[in-house]
Amino acid sequence: MRSESKPSQRSGGNTYAISHASAALLFKKKYPRVGLIPLLIAAQFIELLWIVFTYLGIEHAHVGPNGIELDYIPYSHSIFTGLFLAGLAWGFGKSVRRTYVGTAISLAILSHVVLDLIQHDPNIALLPLAWGPRFGLGLASHPVADFLVELAFGVVCWKVYGGSRALLIGIVIFNVLNLPLMFSAIGIGSAVGNHAAVLPTLVLLGVLASGILVWWFGKETIIPDEPRGTVAAS
Numbered sequence: 001m002r003s004e005s006k007p008s009q010r011s012g013g014n015t016y017a018i019s020h021a022s023a024a025l026l027f028k029k030k031y032p033r034v035g036l037i038p039l040l041i042a043a044q045f046i047e048l049l050w051i052v053f054t055y056l057g058i059e060h061a062h063v064g065p066n067g068i069e070l071d072y073i074p075y076s077h078s079i080f081t082g083l084f085l086a087g088l089a090w091g092f093g094k095s096v097r098r099t100y101v102g103t104a105i106s107l108a109i110l111s112h113v114v115l116d117l118i119q120h121d122p123n124i125a126l127l128p129l130a131w132g133p134r135f136g137l138g139l140a141s142h143p144v145a146d147f148l149v150e151l152a153f154g155v156v157c158w159k160v161y162g163g164s165r166a167l168l169i170g171i172v173i174f175n176v177l178n179l180p181l182m183f184s185a186i187g188i189g190s191a192v193g194n195h196a197a198v199l200p201t202l203v204l205l206g207v208l209a210s211g212i213l214v215w216w217f218g219k220e221t222i223i224p225d226e227p228r229g230t231v232a233a234s
């Protein structure tokens with residue numbers, strides 16, 4: 001299966017889980033009545049699809065000399081998939097008279113596509129098909145810039161959200177933990193490459209860990225500015 005990929009063609013790039021989780025903070029700030037957990041799941045929904053599809057062998061990736069090579073990800077990561085899922089979330093929200101929630105969830109889903117388009121090498125399809133144009137600005141190919149941009153993005157999300165100091169420290173630590181992967185400096189390549197289930201498992205752990213971090217240190221920050229305790233003084 002893996003031999004189908006052309007080694008000459010760069011297909012790397014994997015936005016780090018902490019950046020997607022940090023993006024959820026922006027939507028929590030804008031839509032405070034929506035739970036942080038659904039926003040975190042929405043921001044990572046496309047990655048969760050990728051994990052399931054990779055376990056099933058429908059999509060595939062491996063770790064090569066340049067880091068994670070996403071050889072074949074047209075179903076989870078096409079632009080159409082992101083727009084379709086966002087539309088579905090919005091439409092469902094509207095149908096159950098929860099347009100506010102539906103809008104927040106659909107924007108969080110779209111944030112994944114936008115961040116990945118900046119970060120990935122051109123491997124994001126327009127449509128969920130094996131052929132057709134591939135998009136991606138390829139920030140991942142420049143590890144120093146990638147690290148600085150993703151770190152800055154996390155800090156901006158934290159700042160906009162008005163998070164706690166613990167949340168900031170967590171976001172910075174998680175970004176620093178990505179450094180070995182960004183520079184492919186650790187010898188996990190062969191281990192990951194030889195076992196198809198290892199890479200999606202590592203990504204799943206990253207998604208869970210960063211989601212739990214942002215939820216745990218972010219959950220108490222925003223109090224919805226709704227009138228509370230409107231008990232009529234009779």
Ligand SMILES: [Zn+2]
Pocket residue numbers: 015046047077112116
């Ligand atoms: Zn992704």
